[in-house]
Amino acid sequence: MWKVSEFGDLVGVSASTLRRWEQEGKLIPERTLGKQRVYNETHLAAARSLKTGKYPHxxxxxxxxxxxxxxxxxxxxxxxxxxxxxxxxxxxxxxxxxxxxxxxxxxxxxxxxxxxxxxxxxxxxxxxxxxxxxxxxxxxxxxxxxxxxxxxxxANAETLSPPEELTQDLLSIIHCFSSRLYGLRKYKAKVKKIVDGVDPCSDSRYT
Structure with a gap:
């Protein structure tokens, strides 16, 4: 949620422009219990569309x-x-x-x-x-x-603690590189023959 001044700075328009859009029915903010105007992420997309004249669909x-x-x-x-x-x-x-x-x-x-x-x-x-x-x-x-x-x-904006987030990231990296290494195993014999100077196709020594 953003207050009027914060939302105006984010979108790049003045508070008076936001009030005008509200009066014209183009961008209606939500209201807090204290009757303050607030804007959310859905308002953000609509406001940027109003500003640029482009309407994402x-x-x-x-x-x-x-x-x-x-x-x-x-x-x-x-x-x-x-x-x-x-x-x-x-x-x-x-x-x-x-x-x-x-x-x-x-x-x-x-x-x-x-x-x-x-x-x-x-x-x-x-x-x-x-x-x-x-x-x-x-x-x-x-x-x-x-x-x-x-x-x-x-949908699920639940955040992890810094140590938990770091753990998840490290596990993802390990999984990614482990998968790549596993995929390279089938080439292991061919690579060994090349290193030993054996043609992996004909299995004959290079001359």
């Missing part, structure tokens, strides 16, 4: 798991997020499902979401947890979405 759910063995978890994640949006009264335009590691920034569907965001087409992007979108650099991705006039909504 995509409301996306992005769900991800790391491996094919987690397909059941992926479907559970999708169902939970769709129920979450339904409870919020949100009309979702597309649910995106992807299998890939959180450290991999070349995931095709992830990159498509970023492209839409940069083009100013994403209004709201819903994720179950921050790490479902990416393990590292969430704040940078969020900034890209916001520059395009959109917002990221994290």
């Amino acid at each position: 995509k409301v996306l759910i992005y769900c991800r798991v790391s491996s094919n063995n987690q397909k059941d978890d992926l479907q559970s994640q999708v169902k939970a997020m769709e129920q979450f949006c339904l409870a919020q009264g949100v009309s979702v335009t597309e649910t995106i499902q992807e299998i890939g590691g959180g450290l991999n920034f070349k995931r095709p569907k992830f990159l498509q979401v970023i492209k839409w965001a940069i083009q100013g087409e994403v209004n709201l992007l819903y994720v179950a947890h921050k790490d479902r979108l990416c393990r590292f650099g969430f704040e940078l991705v969020e900034q890209l979405v916001q520059w395009g006039g959109g917002s990221i909504i994290v």
Whole structure:
């Protein structure tokens, strides 16, 4: 939540502009128990649209798991997020499902979401947890979405303590590199032959 002055600085407009938008019915803030005007993340996307004249229309759910063995978890994640949006009264335009590691920034569907965001087409992007979108650099991705006039909504915004967060990050890095090393095992014999001076294709000595 942001107060009027804070929200104006964030969007780059004056308090008088915010009052005018409210009077025109274009951007209606919420009210606290003390009747103070406050704005949330949904207001942020709308305000940036009003300022630029561009109106992002995509409301996306992005769900991800790391491996094919987690397909059941992926479907559970999708169902939970769709129920979450339904409870919020949100009309979702597309649910995106992807299998890939959180450290991999070349995931095709992830990159498509970023492209839409940069083009100013994403209004709201819903994720179950921050790490479902990416393990590292969430704040940078969020900034890209916001520059395009959109917002990221994290359904479970529960934060870990610094030691817990560090542990999770280290485990992700270890898992990533362990998977790469495991994938290289099939080349171990071929590499050994090359080192020993044996042609791995013909198994004959190099001349």
